[in-house]
Each structure stands twice: as C-alpha cells, then as structure tokens.
Amino acid sequence: AQSVTQPDIHITVSEGASLELRCNYSYGATPYLFWYVQSPGQGLQLLLKYFSGDTLVQGIKGFEAEFKRSQSSFNLRKPSVHWSDAAEYFCAVGARNKAAGNKLTFGGGTRVLVKP
Amino acid sequence: GEEVAQTPKHLVRGEGQKAKLYCAPIKGHSYVFWYQQVLKNEFKFLISFQNENVFDETGMPKERFSAKCLPNSPCSLEIQATKLEDSAVYFCASSQEESLGYTFGSGTRLTVV
Numbered sequence: 001a002q003s004v005t006q007p008d009i010h011i012t013v014s015e016g017a018s019l020e021l022r023c024n025y026s027y028g029a030t031p032y033l034f035w036y037v038q039s040p041g042q043g044l045q046l047l048l049k050y051f052s053g054d055t056l057v058q059g060i061k062g063f064e065a066e067f068k069r070s071q072s073s074f075n076l077r078k079p080s081v082h083w084s085d086a087a088e089y090f091c092a093v094g095a096r097n098k099a100a101g102n103k104l105t106f107g108g109g110t111r112v113l114v115k116p
Numbered sequence: 117g118e119e120v121a122q123t124p125k126h127l128v129r130g131e132g133q134k135a136k137l138y139c140a141p142i143k144g145h146s147y148v149f150w151y152q153q154v155l156k157n158e159f160k161f162l163i164s165f166q167n168e169n170v171f172d173e174t175g176m177p178k179e180r181f182s183a184k185c186l187p188n189s190p191c192s193l194e195i196q197a198t199k200l201e202d203s204a205v206y207f208c209a210s211s212q213e214e215s216l217g218y219t220f221g222s223g224t225r226l227t228v229v
Contacts, residue, residue, distance in 0.1 A: 044207065
C-alpha cells in the first residue's frame with residue numbers, strides 16, 4: 001500500500017525567506033506525485049504535479065518541487081515567501097497501476113505560518 | 117463551468133438524521149471522487165466514479181454511506197443515520213483522466229450534533 005509522510009506539522013517562516021516542505025512516499029514504483037495548497041475554509045488547489053521526465057517541476061505561485069527517486073522524496077520549495085502563502089500544504093501520491101484504482105493518498109499536511 | 121461546485125457549503129444534522137451532499141463536476145470530466153477530511157487534516161478516500169459507474173468504492177462505509185453519479189444530474193453522497201464521527205468536510209473532485217491531478221470543490225462542512 002502506498003503512504004505519504006510530511007514530517008513537519010508546522011513551519012514558520014519570515015516573509016521573503018525561502019521555504020522547503022518535505023514529502024516522502026512509500027510505493028512500489030514511481031507514483032504520480034502532487035502538491036496541493038489549502039487556504040482556511042477553502043478547497044484544495046493544485047500547485048504542481050510530476051508524472052515523468054524532468055525531475056524539477058515548476059508550478060503556480062512561484063513554487064517548484066524536485067522528485068528524487070533514490071530518496072523517495074518530492075520536496076516543495078519557494079525561494080521567497082509572501083504573506084499570502086500562509087496555508088496548509090498537502091503532498092499526495094497516485095498509483096500508476098490503473099487496476100489499483102486512481103485515488104490519491106495524502107500526507108498529513110504541513111501548516112505554513114508567515115511572519116511579517 | 118471550470119469549477120467543481122459543491123452544495124451546500126454547510127450542513128448541520130442531528131445524530132440519526134440523513135445528510136445528502138451534492139457535487140457538479142467540471143463539464144467533460146469523466147472521473148469524480150469523494151474524500152472526507154476530518155479535523156486532524158487526514159484525507160480519507162471514499163469513492164470514485166468513471167462517468168456513472170462506480171470505479172473504486174474501497175473507502176466507503178457501506179452500511180450508511182451511498183453515492184451516485186447519474187447522467188444530467190449532480191453527483192450525490194448520502195449518509196443515512198448520521199453519527200457524530202461523520203462530522204467532517206467532504207470534498208468532491210473531478211478529473212478528465214485518472215491521475216492527472218484533480219480539481220477539487222470547496223467542500224461541504226457537515227456537522228452532526
């Protein structure tokens with residue numbers, strides 16, 4: 001069974017500083033990988049996704065993520081955080097095996113707080 | 117439209133009452149998913165549809181939960197005889213093909229009192 005771990009429950013960062021959110025997954029092969037952001041009281045917005053090819057993926061809002069097969073990781077980064085980036089971030093994996101179903105497995109989320 | 121529309125936004129039910137949630141997926145998206153988000157942020161997969169057909173229902177507590185996606189109607193998730201632990205935000209999502217990254221609705225917050 002696949003699983004996703006986001007080791008950091010909370011991260012506080014100063015506005016303008018860089019941000020890195022960690023995501024590790026457990027899966028028999030390379031899954032589909034996603035990062036979503038959830039603002040308070042809102043749904044999930046897709047930031048970026050990795051299916052294949054270049055392991056450095058660019059997303060919306062200035063975010064990027066790097067897939068590292070050897071570490072089973074898909075960490076999310078942003079060079080300079082804005083106050084509007086304060087939110088909950090979720091890493092998710094999806095199986096490539098259609099027979100296994102197409103549901104996503106989510107990590108527990110990382111809450112990002114931005115200090116002025 | 118280009119958004120997944122979920123109604124209602126909030127729903128309060130007494131324990132034992134029925135709750136019905138609705139989801140209109142993005143036009144042209146053939147996959148619909150339901151997830152339950154409980155207070156500690158855990159997302160639990162409930163069920164997915166490919167068009168009107170159940171694709172994966174491994175997450176559904178079948179004794180009280182049911183779901184449908186009928187042609188020309190919003191999809192629905194129904195909970196018979198709600199329990200306190202059903203209190204959660206229920207998210208619907210749709211996608212054009214499996215595993216391409218869903219578009220999520222803004223959720224329905226169900227409170228069972």
